[in-house]
Amino acid sequence: MDDNLRKAALDYHRYPRPGKLAIEPTKRMATQRDLALAYSPGVAAACQAIVADKDNAKLYTARGNLVGVISNGTAVLGLGNIGALASKPVMEGKAVLFKKFAGIDVFDIEVDAADPDRFCDVVAALEPTFGAINLEDIKAPECFFIEAELRRRMNIPVFHDDQHGTAITVAAAVTNGLLLQGKTLADIKVVTSGAGAAALACIDLLVTMGLKVENVTLTDIDGVVHRGRNGMGPNLARYAKDTDLRTLEQVLDGADLFLGLSAPGVLKREWLSKLAARPVIMALANPEPEILPEYVRQDRPDAIIATGRSDYPNQVNNVLCFPFIFRGTLDCGATTINEEMKMAAVEALAGLARREASETVVTAYGGAAPIFGSDYIIPKPFDPRLILEIAPAVARAAHASGVARFPIADFVAYKRELERFTYRAGQLMSPVILAAQNTLRSIVYGAGEDERVLRAVQTVVDDGIAKPILLGTRAGIERRVREMGLRLDLDHAVTIIDPATETEMFAPMLKKYQTLAGRRGVPPDAAAFRLRTHHSIAAAMMVSEGLADAALCGGYGDWWKHLQYALPIMPRRPGCSRIYALTAIILQEGTVFFCDTHMNVDPTDEQIAEMTALAAEAVESFGLVPKVALLSHSSFGSSNSESARKMRRALALIRARAPGLEVDGEMQADAALAEATRTRAVADSPLTGTANLLVFPTLDAANIAFNLIKVAGDGLQVGPLLLGLAKPIHILVPTATARAIINISAVAAAEANST
Secondary structure: OOHHHHHHHHHHHHOOOOOOOOOOOOOOOOOHHHHHHHOOOOHHHHHHHHHHOHHHHHHHOHHHHEEEEEEOOOOEOOOEOOOOHHHHHHHHHHHHHHHHHHOOEEEEEEOOOOOHHHHHHHHHOOHHHOOEEEEOOOOOOHHHHHHHHHHHHOOOOEEEHHHHHHHHHHHHHHHHHHHHHOOOHHHOOEEEEOOOHHHHHHHHHHHHOOOOHHHEEOEEOOEEOEOOOOOOOHHHHOOOEOOOOOOHHHHOOOOOEEEEOOOOOOOOHHHHHHOOOOOEEEEOOOOOOOOOHHHHHHHOOOOEEEEOOOOOOOEOOHHHOHHHHHHHHHHOOEOOOOHHHHHHHHHHHHHHHOOOOOHHHHHHOOOOOOOOEOOEOOOOOOOOOHHHHHHHHHHHHHHHOOOEOOOOOOHHHHHHHHHHHHOOOHHHHHHHHHHHHHOOEEEEEOOOOOHHHHHHHHHHHHOOOEEEEEEOOHHHHHHHHHHHOOOOOOOOOOEEEOOOOOHHHHHHHHHHHHHHHHOOOOOHHHHHHHHHHOHHHHHHHHHHOOOOOEEEEEOOOOHHHHHHHHOOOOOEOOOOOOOEEEEEEEEOOEEEEEEOOOOOOOOOHHHHHHHHHHHHHHHHHOOOOOEEEEEOOOOOOOOOOHHHHHHHHHHHHHHHHOOOOEEEEEEOHHHHHOHHHHHHHOOOOOOOOOOOEEEOOOHHHHHHHHHHHHHHOOOEEEEEEEEOEOOOEEEEOOOOOHHHHHHHHHHHHHHHHHO
């Protein structure tokens, strides 16, 4: 670590407040009644419920989502026995990873107890606090005794991540490495450098999966682990070889797998020739591996190598599994983490690497799409699908092996629930996706060769959201799909249409488009050129002529220009005077819809009433009850300006047309979002709680507000969604991600199903 990195790390831990963790309440504490419910006397009800049934602790306390990360600091990272207090930054870091990747809360506990019996007494006494225990950075061989003893004494899962988290990740990487090398566990010879807790756990798990004990040779700082060696515990003695060989160099001959969990540089470059053909090398010492990957590539190009470092391909990192194993374990109420659950995690982790990389991974790692192969045998830590694959696999295995106290009955619903940790839009989009899946509709994508569109279309196909039609050249789309490692079946799963060459399809549309465009200053020859080259026009025409059920246009260049291309082609819904734009912002506290964010600069009171009805209908399609606030600088008559009067007139129109809609106004934004503020202004507002649909007097106000909230609140945008068209056409903003395109695809398909 150089001085710059050291200073940056210290500043990171110190500012803007010391440490990496804080505790925040999950319930409001704003009134005397809140206090009475949270503490005395109301808290007694929760206590009595737990006395009646201990399982109620999962319902009424945070225990079911709380893990203890516990260490005595005797084997911290590469720092050794630095003690409990000095280990606290590491334990806080582990806690942050649990929260970031799986939404699991953590108390980090540093126990000043080097004696294993005392340590066990302390931890075992904490069982009422936690749903599970993650042991961390405890030296061998004491860690074996501690884990076994705590598992015996406690009725909640106890998991030593340095052992089992490493083993699961290594086993997944080995599984894929052997697959690529054309080998199987049952037939390979394994040599380790390192025979500590992590190495033994790795070998134990590989043996459970099919590796033969007689094909394993362990080495450590004292050389080969052989029979007759003094001081071996049972974990080590199991693998002791009856051999006269004593050094790592001597036992490398013919090794198919080298597993290094030891020290820098112990695998010498000149020894690489001793390994079997097509070997797998796991050089996992940190920060410097047992051998540098560049040496392996030069001297053994037939080898596959993985390290523990993020600056080389194939990083084997515990964060790939432990948050998601605990997620699945807690959610099904497992009493332990057994071998079946660990193997299920291995299979899920290995299987994910064999699928195409997600957009998040591509963005996080510089824009290059990793493809399963020698440089990509294990998923990347920021792959958002890890939780969706590993947690359900672990929960299923817990149920099948009889250790799940609260078995998960509906894994489809469970996976949708997990999406809240992966995609913030997951919970909002769930009912829309279900509506889209009712009947498979066709969606035409104007930017068919765009990388984001192709990633989105892969998910649209996988999840059965729609039948995609891609506008573009077949050669261009095929090249993109190949470069990105997608699984798209371009002959069956999607339809490819090139408007420039599909004259038979587009010739009948030309006359109609020339008529539409001719009244907008576009001569016939220019209209023909536009239809062939501007894919937003071609997409909209296909929907207009019934060749597709919905269209997604734009995604690049000027959003308004794409809108102007498509808008004249598609008629409005009967009775609609205008087209409006609704945009949702997903915040930590919930989702807020903004209208009109893109279309109408200064809508009339009639138009505000119309847009409110259309927007409320759209909000309902997300499975939400619309709570509408008509916003203004004025609150309930405090100003008599024309803009305030406009919102009052709109309210009267809305109430006359939709008497069942929960709506009020005109009001300031704080009154819309805070019921207490609203109640102080008026006593009889029909609007309850927090408004989720904000209707603005002008486009300026709506657009400024939604952009401010999006950035200041770290919000996720869904939309803009166009309201009032006879058939669903939406214009993608240039910043749309693949996930955003998936969401709008689902909205478009659901709209097509409802018309």
